Amino acid sequence: MSAVQEVVTEAPAVEAVPKRAMTLGYGASLIMLALLIAAPLFVKNFIIFQLTMLLIYGLAVLALNILTGGSGQFSLGQSAFYAVGAYTSAILMEHVGMNYALTLPVAGIVCFGFGFLFGQPALRLSGVYLALATFALATAMPQLLKLGYFEHWTGGVQGLVVTKPDAPFGLPMSQDMWLYYFTLAITIAIYIFSVNLLKSRSGRAFMAIRDNEIAASAMGIDVALYKTLAFGVSAGITGVAGGLGAIAVQFVAPDGYTITLAISLFLGMVVGGVGWLPGSIVGSAFIIFVPNIAEGISKGLSGAVFGVLLFLVIFLVPHGARQVAIVAQQLIGKLKRN
Amino acid sequence: MELFTNQILAGIATGAIYACMALAVVMIYQAIDHLNFAQGEMAMFSTFFSWQLMQWGIPYWWAFLITLAFSFVGGVLIERLLFKPLAKAPILTNVAGFIALFAIINSVAGLIWDFTIKQYPTPFGSSPFLGSQLISTHQAGMIGVTVGLLILLYFFFQFTRMGLAMRAAASLPESARLVGINTSWMIALGWGMAAAIGSIAGILIAPVVFLEPNMMGGVLIYGFAAAVLGGLTSPLGAVVGGFLVGIFENLAGTYIPGVGNELKLPIALALIITVLVVKPAGLFGRPIVKRV
Numbered sequence: 074m075s076a077v078q079e080v081v082t083e084a085p086a087v088e089a090v091p092k093r094a095m096t097l098g099y100g101a102s103l104i105m106l107a108l109l110i111a112a113p114l115f116v117k118n119f120i121i122f123q124l125t126m127l128l129i130y131g132l133a134v135l136a137l138n139i140l141t142g143g144s145g146q147f148s149l150g151q152s153a154f155y156a157v158g159a160y161t162s163a164i165l166m167e168h169v170g171m172n173y174a175l176t177l178p179v180a181g182i183v184c185f186g187f188g189f190l191f192g193q194p195a196l197r198l199s200g201v202y203l204a205l206a207t208f209a210l211a212t213a214m215p216q217l218l219k220l221g222y223f224e225h226w227t228g229g230v231q232g233l234v235v236t237k238p239d240a241p242f243g244l245p246m247s248q249d250m251w252l253y254y255f256t257l258a259i260t261i262a263i264y265i266f267s268v269n270l271l272k273s274r275s276g277r278a279f280m281a282i283r284d285n286e287i288a289a290s291a292m293g294i295d296v297a298l299y300k301t302l303a304f305g306v307s308a309g310i311t312g313v314a315g316g317l318g319a320i321a322v323q324f325v326a327p328d329g330y331t332i333t334l335a336i337s338l339f340l341g342m343v344v345g346g347v348g349w350l351p352g353s354i355v356g357s358a359f360i361i362f363v364p365n366i367a368e369g370i371s372k373g374l375s376g377a378v379f380g381v382l383l384f385l386v387i388f389l390v391p392h393g394a395r396q397v398a399i400v401a402q403q404l405i406g407k408l409k410r411n
Numbered sequence: 412m413e414l415f416t417n418q419i420l421a422g423i424a425t426g427a428i429y430a431c432m433a434l435a436v437v438m439i440y441q442a443i444d445h446l447n448f449a450q451g452e453m454a455m456f457s458t459f460f461s462w463q464l465m466q467w468g469i470p471y472w473w474a475f476l477i478t479l480a481f482s483f484v485g486g487v488l489i490e491r492l493l494f495k496p497l498a499k500a501p502i503l504t505n506v507a508g509f510i511a512l513f514a515i516i517n518s519v520a521g522l523i524w525d526f527t528i529k530q531y532p533t534p535f536g537s538s539p540f541l542g543s544q545l546i547s548t549h550q551a552g553m554i555g556v557t558v559g560l561l562i563l564l565y566f567f568f569q570f571t572r573m574g575l576a577m578r579a580a581a582s583l584p585e586s587a588r589l590v591g592i593n594t595s596w597m598i599a600l601g602w603g604m605a606a607a608i609g610s611i612a613g614i615l616i617a618p619v620v621f622l623e624p625n626m627m628g629g630v631l632i633y634g635f636a637a638a639v640l641g642g643l644t645s646p647l648g649a650v651v652g653g654f655l656v657g658i659f660e661n662l663a664g665t666y667i668p669g670v671g672n673e674l675k676l677p678i679a680l681a682l683i684i685t686v687l688v689v690k691p692a693g694l695f696g697r698p699i700v701k702r703v
Contacts, residue, residue, distance in 0.1 A: 147506060149448075194688040201446045202687055204506050205635055208448060209683050212632050213676040220673065332628075336510050343507050376518025383511035384493065387504050 105351070106261070113253050121249040122321065123361060128253075128260045129317045131357035134341040135267060135350060136310035142348025143271055144303035145283030150191075150207030151338045153214040154308040156330035158184050158315025160218065163233045163325045164226050173238045173320050177259070180316035181309045188308020192301035211335040218327035232326025235319050256317055263310055267350060270306070279303050333376075340383055346395030355394040417546070418661045424550035425619075426657020427557035431612035432634025433641065433649035434564075435605040440643050441581045442601040443494065445505045449512035450609055451631030453489075455624060456516050457482040457610030458617050459524050462531060471534045475614060479607045486606025490599045520624045531617035553615045560611060561650060577601060632679040633660065639686050642696020652694065656682065 109128075113121045137151050158180040165176040191210065198206060219230055227233065237248050244251065270276050278299045281289035290296045319325045337360040344359045345352025363382065364375035390396045432450065439447045447453075461478035465471065489512065497508055535552035568574035579587040580597035587594050612634075613627060620626050637656040641648025656679075663678060692698040 141503065147503065149506070149510070194684050197691065198687055201440075201444075201502065201506075202639075202691070204448075205446055205639070206684055206687060209632055209635065209676075209680040212628060213680040216673060216676045336514060339507070339510060343503075347503065374518060374522060376514040377522070378518075380511040380513070380515030380518070383507055383514070387500070387507050387511075388496070391500070391504060 101351075105354075109257055113250050118247055118249045121247075121253050125249070125253045125256050125321050126318070127354070127357050127361055128256045129314050129321060130338070130341065130360060131354040132260055132263060132314035132317070133311050133338050134345060134356045134360075135264065135353040136307045136314065137338055137342045138345070138348065138350060138353055139267055139271070139279075139310070140303055140307035141342060142350075143276065143283065144279035144300060146300060146303060147204045148207045148304075148307070149204055149332075149335050149339060150210035150214075151307075151311050152330045152332065152335035153207075153210045154184050154188055154311040155315035155318065155334060155338075156214050156218060156325075156327075157187055158312030159319035159325045159330070160227060160233075160315075161312065162316030163235050163319045166235055166320075167233055168226060174255070177313050177316045181313040184312025184315070185305045185309030187312075189301055189305035191308070192304030208332070208335075211332045215327040215331055218330070228326075230327065232324060232329075235323045235325065237323050238320065252321055256321070259313065259317065263313065264350065267310070271350075275299065275302065336379070340379055343383065344386055344393050346393030346398075349393070349395035349398075352394040352398075414665065418665045419658055420546040421550060422658030422661035423654055424546065424553045424657070425616075425660065426637075426654035427553050428612045428616045428630060428653075429633045429637045429656050430650045430653025431557060431560070431608050431615075432630055433637035433653045434561075434646060435609040435612070436634055436638045437641075437643060437646050437649040438601050438605040438608070440638070441646070442598045443498065443505075445502070445509070446635070446643075447605070448506070448509040448631075449516060450605070450634070451627030452513050452516040452520070453482070453486070453606050454609035454613035454630075455627045456520050457485070457606070458531070458613035458622060458626075459520055459624075461610075461614055462529065462617075462622055463524070465532065471532065478610055478614065482606040482610035483603040486603040487599045489606075490602035494602075495595070495599075517624050524624070526624055529622040531614075531622045533618040549618060556611065556615060560608070564608075573600075629675055629679070632676060632683075633657075636679045636682045636686075638693075639683050640693055642693025644697050645693070645695035648693055648695030 112124055116124075133151060133155055136154075137148060140146050140148055161180040161183045162173070162176040165171040165179060166173055171179075194206070218227055220227075238252070241251075246254075271279070278289070278294045281292065281294055282296055282299055286296055322329075341353070341356030341360045343356070345354070345356030359382075360379075363378060367375040367378040386393060432454070435450050435454075436447055439445070439450070457478050460481055461474045464474035464477055469477070493508060493512065494505075497505055533549045533552070535548040538548055539546075568578055576587070576592045577597045577600060579590070580592055580594040581601070584594045587597075612630070616630055617626065620630070633656055634653070637652035638649045639652070640656060641650070641652025643649075659682070660675070660678065664675075686693065
């Protein structure tokens with residue numbers, strides 16, 4: 074890159090997503106909700122557990138989607154925030170004896186703070202630099218968790234075992250099913266929060282920054298504040314997901330939160346469609362079920378399958394599930410007219 | 412004092428590896444303006460390839476040369492097949508591409524060669540170098556090979572037609588095209604050379620960190636740290652950054668209490684963030700200027 078070129082070329086703008094295109098219509102949302110509520114009534118406990126994980130990763134992908142799709146920033150370090158959330162919940166439950174439901178807001182707040190602080194230096198960086206800094210964060214996280222100083226709290230390399238909560242009020246439900254509905258309620262709440270956040274003044278500020286930073290600051294948007302805020306909100310939601318993940322898996326250990334997790338979440342976002350919130354659940358399904366299938370064929374194959382599929386997505390359907398959904402919608406529209 | 416000198420020399424030896432990785436990263440960054448997150452995995456794959464050649468009975472230095480050629484061709488092929496079509500795509504797509512490449516290479520290496528840790532031979536031996544206790548022959552060999560490589564690269568870029576064409580294509584693509592340089596192939600060539608340089612780093616560090624699919628994770632982070640410290644736009648900076656980071660890592664590990672091997676990666680993270688906050692352009696890089 075020459076000096077001359079550097080001056081004239083702008084950072085390529087992320088393609089603008091119209092606001093309405095970021096969510097589903099009412100009808101589709103209700104159908105989806107009904108499916109999610111009814112699903113566990115018909116399947117075995119293990120599948121309920123997988124559905125719970127689907128929602129949890131869906132939340133984590135949603136968080137990344139707010140950051141990237143909303144404010145146009147990158148993060149390859151979501152696994153670090155997920156890990157912090159998971160550890161916060163686990164430590165509060167096992168060492169402090171706090172109720173599992175109460176640990177989640179704490180995990181969210183701790184991660185919001187962590188993300189906000191990490192976002193402080195990150196907001197000065199753009200594009201590749203931000204990707205680099207978050208990549209380094211994700212790589213360093215497992216080592217930080219293993220540190221001897223915190224071993225009393227974190228359990229070091231062994232990690233911590235978390236007890237699974239029973240259904241409250243004597244409800245006739247298995248633990249898995251209760252946890253599923255508990256997760257579902259939180260997911261819906263966070264989804265509604267996210268949709269409203271993106272519709273609000275702050276959300277419009279995020280999108281203005283994404284589309285053109287200079288124009289945004291000319292309109293009086295405090296670019297630094299909103300960029301850090303986006304980072305903080307994203308980290309906070311990821312932290313809640315991490316806390317839920319720790320409760321569902323009943324175990325936290327440093328090696329569960331490596332760069333592989335960050336890559337999976339990133340992949341989930343790309344597959345689901347950047348900036349399309351409902352796509353998060355599609356992306357999450359992808360990152361949960363594809364490795365299972367791949368591992369069934371050969372152990373250690375999941376990385377290769379992930380990679381190849383990711384290339385297919387970016388070459389063939391660069392807008393991910395959103396593109397597929399739009400094409401499907403148009404097809405249905407055509408059929409109706411005929 | 413002896414400990415100090417010892418640590419400095421050991422730092423220079425590992426710094427040589429970081430310098431190679433940083434140089435490889437910077438070469439690709441110069442060519443296409445993206446960071447190659449898969450650089451470490453490419454180097455790891457090359458190292459496994461050379462190990463396989465040696466298992467088949469090919470002597471070390473022949474395996475070394477064949478691996479260099481293999482890596483070069485591999486780098487060119489990756490550029491032609493995967494990243495050339497993405498040249499105009501947004502930055503997110505490119506990052507996704509590198510991440511995908513990372514996952515594929517890591518997983519395929521695990522499939523072919525297994526995730527168990529393997530010994531890797533060194534042609535230099537590990538006895539004390541020239542009878543001194545300060546540095547082992549392998550460490551001296553690491554420094555020697557790297558310095559030799561750097562001199563070769565310097566002559567290539569400074570005094571050959573091809574080197575000049577590559578520099579021209581990296582600094583002013585439009586003008587380079589006007590004087591008849593095939594800039595697209597220069598980018599591919601840059602990829603090939605970066606892959607080959609990376610493979611040298613992998614082969615030299617493998618006897619130290621042992622051979623396994625995740626061996627380059629830490630090395631790559633330090634390579635990034637070196638590239639950022641030196642400035643992503645400066646190959647010279649990358650090399651200097653590499654040596655500095657190597658020395659820093661060793662001295663921090665020796666003299667700061669509580670900082671041992673278990674804090675290796677967090678130190679690199681702290682280094683990267685500090686440089687990006689304090690001096691984002693690095694020591695030798697050009698500050699980024701943006702037109703409003």
